Amino acid sequence: MISNFITMNGYGLYVWLSFGIVFISCVVVYFKTKKTLKKYEQEFLAELHTLTLEEKNKALENSKVLQQILATSSKVN
Amino acid sequence: MFKFLSSSNIYPLIQKLIRFINSIFFLILVIGLTFALILSPPDYLQGDAVRIMYVHVPSAWIGLACFSLITFLSVLNFIFKIRNFYFINKSIAPIGLLFTCLAIVTGSLWGQPTWGTWWAWDARLTSMLALMFFYFFYILTFKLLSKERLIIKVSSIIAIVGSINLPIIKYSVNWWTTLHQPASIKITGSSSIHSEMLLPLMVMLLVFLLYAALIFLMKYKTEIIRIKKKNIKRN
Numbered sequence: 001m002i003s004n005f006i007t008m009n010g011y012g013l014y015v016w017l018s019f020g021i022v023f024i025s026c027v028v029v030y031f032k033t034k035k036t037l038k039k040y041e042q043e044f045l046a047e048l049h050t051l052t053l054e055e056k057n058k059a060l061e062n063s064k065v066l067q068q069i070l071a072t073s074s075k076v077n
Numbered sequence: 078m079f080k081f082l083s084s085s086n087i088y089p090l091i092q093k094l095i096r097f098i099n100s101i102f103f104l105i106l107v108i109g110l111t112f113a114l115i116l117s118p119p120d121y122l123q124g125d126a127v128r129i130m131y132v133h134v135p136s137a138w139i140g141l142a143c144f145s146l147i148t149f150l151s152v153l154n155f156i157f158k159i160r161n162f163y164f165i166n167k168s169i170a171p172i173g174l175l176f177t178c179l180a181i182v183t184g185s186l187w188g189q190p191t192w193g194t195w196w197a198w199d200a201r202l203t204s205m206l207a208l209m210f211f212y213f214f215y216i217l218t219f220k221l222l223s224k225e226r227l228i229i230k231v232s233s234i235i236a237i238v239g240s241i242n243l244p245i246i247k248y249s250v251n252w253w254t255t256l257h258q259p260a261s262i263k264i265t266g267s268s269s270i271h272s273e274m275l276l277p278l279m280v281m282l283l284v285f286l287l288y289a290a291l292i293f294l295m296k297y298k299t300e301i302i303r304i305k306k307k308n309i310k311r312n
Binding site: 008014021022065 | 110189292305
């Protein structure tokens with residue numbers, strides 16, 4: 001039964017290759033996307049640290065998105 | 078008019094959605110793979126090669142759906158000038174390209190045992206290849222051009238011209254004699270696929286949709302951060 005599952009009655013090469021290519025492509029794209037997101041989050045935080053306290057507070061006060069990014073980035077790091 | 082679509086309103090939702098998809102994705106993937114590789118029956122004609130359908134068909138559908146959405150948002154962007162649609166399109170395009178490529182590759186792997194060839198210049202296959210090139214050129218505009226207005230113009234033209242190809246892909250199997258079989262699943266009218274195969278296909282479609290949504294949300298979040306980073310001092 002296991003042998004049948006692996007060989008797929010002679011179609012194993014095509015079936016496993018199809019599923020394998022899809023799986024590997026999706027995993028690669030997932031990790032690449034995640035890495036880029038983290039990179040931008042870190043660059044964003046670094047940029048925020050270059051601001052003076054007054055500028056930082058003003059920026060955070062005026063933007064809900066900045067507050068969210070800061071909150072989620074702090075949790076991640 | 079579309080104020081509710083601003084990044085300030087959408088951003089808090091993104092993290093919640095990413096967490097939600099992450100929490101259910103693995104379970105649905107396991108269910109989908111169990112159905113696709115073990116529980117679903119082999120085809121009376123194609124045998125176990127039919128299992129390739131469970132990755133091929135959802136890939137093709139998502140590839141087509143992404144381009145349709147890109148075209149629709151491009152037209153809306155042309156009329157209403159909503160900058161957010163530009164970021165949404167930029168985030169969707171790589172997902173569409175990925176799934177179109179996967180549909181072509183898995184289709185080729187399905188074609189060899191069933192048709193006896195990896196590739197044929199038949200209407201369905203050729204029009205899918207054309208879609209892949211439209212995606213490629215669409216993404217290239219973001220990489221090569223620097224002015225946002227120009228990118229929006231050029232990419233929208235590519236999307237609108239490319240959309241002519243969408244009905245060709247859909248109806249190619251009816252208009253011409255092709256190696257590719259006609260659609261087994263119809264939105265209107267009865268489908269010719271058995272429920273024992275339809276159910277795994279729908280579960281796998283859900284898996285692919287969740288994955289596409291996850292990648293889209295991550296890419297869209299990256300876009301928002303990139304813009305906010307640029308404008309940080311102006312805030």
